[in-house]
Amino acid sequence: xxxxxxxxxxxxxxxxxxxxxxxxxxxxxxxxxxxxxxxxxxxxxxxxxxxxxxxxxxxxxxxxxxxxxxxxxxxxxxxxxxxxxxxxxxxxxxxxxxxxxxxxxxxxxxxxxxxxxxxxxxxxxxxxxxxxxxxxxxxxxxxxxxxxxxxxxxxxxxxxxxxxxxxxxxxxxxxxxxxxxxxxxxxxxxxxxxxxxxxxxxxxxxxxxxxxxxxxxxxxxxxxxxxxxxxxxxxxxxxxxxxxxxxxxxxxxxxxxxxxxxxxxxxxxxxxxxxxxxxxxxxxxxxxxxxxxxxxxxxxxxxxxxxxxxxxxxxxxxxxxxxxxxxxxxxxxxxxxxxxxxxxxxxxxxxxxxxxxxxxxxxxxxxxxxxxxxxxxxxxxxxxxxxxxxxxxxxxxxxxxxxxxxxxxxx
Amino acid sequence: xxxxxxxxxxxxxxxxxxxxxxxxxxxxxxxxxxxxxxxxxxxxxxxxxxxxxxxxxxxxxxxxxxxxxxxxxxxxxxxxxxxxxxxxxxxxxxxxxxxxxxxxxxxxxxxxxxxxxxxxxxxxxxxxxxxxxxxxxxxxxxxxxxxxxxxxxxxxxxxxxxxxxxxxxxxxxxxxxxxxxx
Numbered sequence: 001x002x003x004x005x006x007x008x009x010x011x012x013x014x015x016x017x018x019x020x021x022x023x024x025x026x027x028x029x030x031x032x033x034x035x036x037x038x039x040x041x042x043x044x045x046x047x048x049x050x051x052x053x054x055x056x057x058x059x060x061x062x063x064x065x066x067x068x069x070x071x072x073x074x075x076x077x078x079x080x081x082x083x084x085x086x087x088x089x090x091x092x093x094x095x096x097x098x099x100x101x102x103x104x105x106x107x108x109x110x111x112x113x114x115x116x117x118x119x120x121x122x123x124x125x126x127x128x129x130x131x132x133x134x135x136x137x138x139x140x141x142x143x144x145x146x147x148x149x150x151x152x153x154x155x156x157x158x159x160x161x162x163x164x165x166x167x168x169x170x171x172x173x174x175x176x177x178x179x180x181x182x183x184x185x186x187x188x189x190x191x192x193x194x195x196x197x198x199x200x201x202x203x204x205x206x207x208x209x210x211x212x213x214x215x216x217x218x219x220x221x222x223x224x225x226x227x228x229x230x231x232x233x234x235x236x237x238x239x240x241x242x243x244x245x246x247x248x249x250x251x252x253x254x255x256x257x258x259x260x261x262x263x264x265x266x267x268x269x270x271x272x273x274x275x276x277x278x279x280x281x282x283x284x285x286x287x288x289x290x291x292x293x294x295x296x297x298x299x300x301x302x303x304x305x306x307x308x309x310x311x312x313x314x315x316x317x318x319x320x321x322x323x324x325x326x327x328x329x330x331x332x333x334x335x336x337x338x339x340x341x342x343x344x345x346x347x348x349x350x351x352x353x354x355x356x357x358x359x360x361x362x363x364x365x366x367x368x369x370x371x372x373x374x375x376x377x378x379x380x381x382x383x384x385x386x387x388x389x390x391x392x393x394x395x396x397x398x399x400x401x402x403x404x405x406x407x408x409x410x411x
Numbered sequence: 412x413x414x415x416x417x418x419x420x421x422x423x424x425x426x427x428x429x430x431x432x433x434x435x436x437x438x439x440x441x442x443x444x445x446x447x448x449x450x451x452x453x454x455x456x457x458x459x460x461x462x463x464x465x466x467x468x469x470x471x472x473x474x475x476x477x478x479x480x481x482x483x484x485x486x487x488x489x490x491x492x493x494x495x496x497x498x499x500x501x502x503x504x505x506x507x508x509x510x511x512x513x514x515x516x517x518x519x520x521x522x523x524x525x526x527x528x529x530x531x532x533x534x535x536x537x538x539x540x541x542x543x544x545x546x547x548x549x550x551x552x553x554x555x556x557x558x559x560x561x562x563x564x565x566x567x568x569x570x571x572x573x574x575x576x577x578x579x580x581x582x583x584x585x586x587x588x589x590x591x592x593x
Contacts, residue, residue, distance in 0.1 A: 298415075301433050302484030307457065310434055319456045347458070357458050360477070411562075 019117075026118025029111050032260065033104070033177045034252035037244070038062045041129075047122060048072075050129040053098050054205075054404075055191065058134035060098050063090075068124040081116045082109075088152070094144035096132075097152075102193060106157050106176030151192035163272075166259075170267025173260060174199075178252070183209040183244065201333065206343065206406035207243040208335040210327075214270035218277070220327035227265045231256075234350055235317040238327040242336065246348050254350070283330075286311060289381035296377030299370055303362065312382060318356050324382040334389045337375050338397050341366065344410035361410045363401075368394040419489050421445060422496025437478035437486055438462050441493060449494040451526050455479050459564040463530035465492040465537050472544060473537040475559075494529035497536060511584065512536050515576035523567035534560055535577050542587040549588040552581060 030036070039062045041050035049062040064072040073081065075091065083089040088101035095101065107115075137143055157175060159168050174180045175198075185193040186202045201211035210216070217227075222238055229236035231253040234246055241249045253261070265271065290297045300312070307320035314322025323329055328336045344361030366374065369391045379385040401407050417440070418427035429444060441447040441464075453461030457480035466476045467490040476485075499508045509517070512535045522528045538559040547555050556577050565573070581587050 298484060302482050302487070305434055306436055306480040306482050315456075357456050360457070360480075364474075 022114055022117045023121055026114040026116070028255075028257075029115050029177065030118055031252050031255040032173060033107075033115070033179070034248055035065065036251050037247050038098075039065050045125060045127075047119075048125045048127040048129075050127065052130075055098070055134075057138035057191070058132065060096055060132050060134065061129040062098075063129050064125065064127050065119060066122050066125045067120045068126045071126050071128045072124060073119065074124055076116075076120075078113060078116050081119075082112050085112055085115070088144070088148065093141040094148065096144065097147070097191065100179040100182045102152060103176055103179035103182055105152075105154055106172065111177070147190065147192075151188075151190055153195055155195075164266065166263045166266040167270075167272070169260070170263035170265070173264050174267050178264070180212065184212050203335065205243060206339060206401050206404055207245075208333055208339070209245070210331060210333070210336070212268055214268065214275075216332070217268060217327075220330040221325065222269070222327060224262075224265050224269065224271065227268065228261060231261055231264070233317075233354070234348065235321060235356065237314070237317070237322055237325045240317070240321055240345075240348075240356065242340070242345065250350055284379065284381045284383050284385075286381040289377050292380055293373050293377035295370065296373035296375075299366070299374045300377055303366070304374070307357075307359070312378070318354070320357070320359075323378055326382065329378050329383045331383075332385075334375050334379065334385070334393075335397065337378065338371060338389070338394055339401065339406075341371055341374065342398055342401055343406055346410050358410060361407065363398065363407045368392075368398060371398075415484055415487075417483055417487055419486050419491060421447070421491055422493060431483055433482070433484060435483045437464070437476075437481050437483050440483040441478065447493050447495050449529050450478055451529055452479055453526065453530075453564070458562075459527065459530075460534065460562055461527045461530040461564070463533045463563070465533045466490070467492070473540040475534040475537045492533070492536075494532050497532055510536065511580050512539065512577070515580045516573060519572045519576040519579070521568060521573035521576045522565065527563060527565045531560065531563055531565070531573055534563060535573075535580075538577070539580060539584065539587065542581060546587055546589045549582075549590075552578060552588065556581075 036046050038051060038053075039047050039049050041048075041052075041062075044050055047065050049064040051062045053060040053062070066072045067074040069075055073084075073091075076084070080091060084091075084095060084099070084101070085107060086101060086105045088095040088097060088099055132139070157172060159171060163171075181193055181199055183204055184199045184202060185195075186197050186200060188194055199212050201216075202209050220238065226236040226238045230238065230241060231249060233254070234241045234249040240246075253264075256264075269276075304323070305312075307315065308323050309315055309320070312323035314320055314324075328340075340359065342361065342363040345359040347356060347358035349355040362371075371394045372389045372391045375394075376388045379389070398407075412432045412434075414430040415433045416428040417431045418425075418429075420426065421441075426445065431440060431444060435443075438450055438452055441450050450464055451461045453459035457477045460475075460477060462477055462479040463475045464478050466474050466486065468474055473492075497510045497513055498506045499510070501507050510532075512532055516522065516528065516532065522531070538556070541559075542555070556574060560573070560577065
């Protein structure tokens with residue numbers, strides 16, 4: 001008899017452990033999918049929504065995904081949850097493709113089930129996000145059916161033969177659950193990702209979500225170690241995570257297992273036995289740069305070197321990263337260099353003991369010609385840019401940033 | 412070490428041209444070349460704002476700028492004020508009267524060790540100048556002070572006393588607040 005009771009107890013504990021591990025798996029997948037980033041307002045409770053998204057079609061608000069029956073997803077069955085995640089079909093009609101179902105459709109059934117288990121056991125919070133404020137005709141949800149018919153390409157994930165299991169896992173994490181392309185892939189007039197230009201970079205919220213294809217990353221000198229540092233700490237000597245990417249590192253990438261980080265890196269660098277070198281392009285010459293861009297160099301010494309160090313060598317990563325090894329300086333596009341100089345950067349906090357100082361904005365003090373000169377000095381000294389940045393390009397970026405109200409937030 | 416010629420107006424006095432090593436921080440320039448040691452080095456990475464000085468923009472408005480993270484070249488040709496220049500001086504260079512901000516800080520015993528005080532005095536002075544140009548509704552005063560001084564770090568007094576001091580000056584100086592408070 002005693003053995004019998006003991007066996008029942010063990011079974012019960014086992015079932016509980018299985019349920020618990022299903023919750024833990026869901027928690028991990030939710031971090032990998034970075035659900036919290038969008039479904040949380042600034043300083044708000046996690047997962048209750050209310051974060052605004054400013055699009056060319058008006059403002060959208062993320063929704064409450066705690067299991068509250070009135071305002072959240074408390075009435076969702078697993079089937080309802082699957083429909084929302086994979087097809088963008090919510091209880092109240094089609095979801096706007098700000099919800100990345102255009103990537104999440106690649107998530108397999110078992111992962112969807114774990115995510116469902118995790119979300120349904122969260123504390124239910126009654127909170128209704130503000131209503132969307134969209135212009136005609138984007139405010140009509142039935143139009144989304146047409147949008148999906150035209151633009152929602154449900155092509156199965158391409159997992160070519162001959163790639164390592166690590167690469168295949170990375171492919172899923174980057175293109176499916178991690179939905180990197182939602183920011184890093186350019187969008188067409190209807191805001192749909194251009195599949196043929198996958199991960200080739202996209203201007204978003206006044207930053208360049210850079211080209212993260214293997215050739216581009218390698219040319220800027222990204223290797224496994226530098227990417228690992230960026231993904232786990234938010235900073236590497238190639239640069240620090242800007243804007244929304246910092247939130248991705250903080251809430252998602254830094255919480256992933258070592259093997260998943262390795263998988264993502266293997267995919268991004270297309271790393272294999274044959275292809276494993278990081279070939280930084282030809283690097284510039286500080287001497288040539290100083291001769292060609294006298295004012296740019298003087299401004300670098302006066303405005304930048306106090307933090308970014310003599311000859312751009314940097315101080316520490318938590319203060320100011322080096323410029324002489326920076327991927328942004330080596331990159332084809334100077335957008336982020338220009339945007340950082342004009343906008344500045346807010347201080348960032350990873351956790352209680354890891355934080356990074358911000359950077360002042362210089363939009364009031366440096367005019368377009370001087371910003372161009374500064375950028376050209378740096379790119380000539382430490383990058384391999386063929387084409388100098390023109391005053392007009394800076395003017396245009398400044399105009400866009402001002403229009404979208406990104407100047408003046410950082411002092 | 413390459414040197415650059417440096418000229419500027421500091422506390423009303425024309426300085427230079429002096430030959431200064433180009434990587435000299437503005438803070439070191441004030442200390443070592445001008446013997447103005449009232450500006451303090453706090454964190455050295457532009458976070459605590461103890462080293463804040465005031466730069467006069469082309470339109471005459473005042474801007475607080477951190478002197479530890481900016482090298483001297485940034486201030487070439489500019490008109491700057493440090494804490495030594497805030498009080499009113501007579502022609503012999505003797506202090507005649509403290510500025511209203513300085514008096515209010517003393518009256519409220521706003522600081523103890525005093526290391527951050529120069530930065531607070533300069534930033535608060537720039538705030539008063541900003542409010543003279545653009546008065547704000549009276550009910551927004553707390554947010555306005557917080558925006559201007561909230562980043563300044565003080566490790567002694569808990570922020571309440573300087574907040575009160577600045578508020579006093581804003582409320583007692585005519586023209587800084589809009590009458591029709593919401």
